Amino acid sequence: MRSFFWGVFLTIVLILVGAYLIVKFGYVSFAADQETSAIERHVAMSASDASVERRAPVLQNPITPSEDNLVAGAKLYRDNCAGCHGSSANPDSAMGHAFNPPAPQFMSDAADMPDNENFYIIRHGIRWSGMPAWKAKFNDTQVWQLATFLKHIDKLPPNAEKEIRQPPSPSY
């Protein structure tokens, strides 16, 4: 019985060492234009979603979807996010599709996550993707304005609609 357990243990160790060596010596492609396998996609996406659900603090959005906040959010989005996530002139960004995983195109497919999760993602970014941690640039009010804008992206008041259509003035 003891040797059976040793056999199982050694097999598991060999599989783990084998997997480590395959990754370590470059047999796994990290090219963004490479199609990801269904297993990788499933494991990585569900791990990333579960991590956000577990870690995003349960916060109430402290700002209202007033016209002022939506205009401010529209301006922040237009200048900082639209290049990857789509603008009103270019709602389906080719650049956004070149990331792997691709950047969601919010102008044509509105974000449907709760505000607190969008707030968390915008502040902290998503590791190993093109999504930056914006807390380096924006204060919490600005991040909430962005989350509020994303929630209302498909039903904006006229002034926010006007703002989003202006040419971008990026300030990286």
Ligand code: HEC
């Ligand atoms: C350089 C490209 C880039 C820029 C600029 C960028 N993002 Fe992202 N973003 C991404 C990518 C790529 C993903 C997808 C990551 C993933 O699926 O793991 C993403 C994901 C997200 C998500 C999660 C969406 C979901 O459904 O899971 C949100 C929310 C988001 N971005 C908001 C923003 C906001 C707001 C800005 C501007 C302040 C911004 N992003 C700027 C590339 C970018």
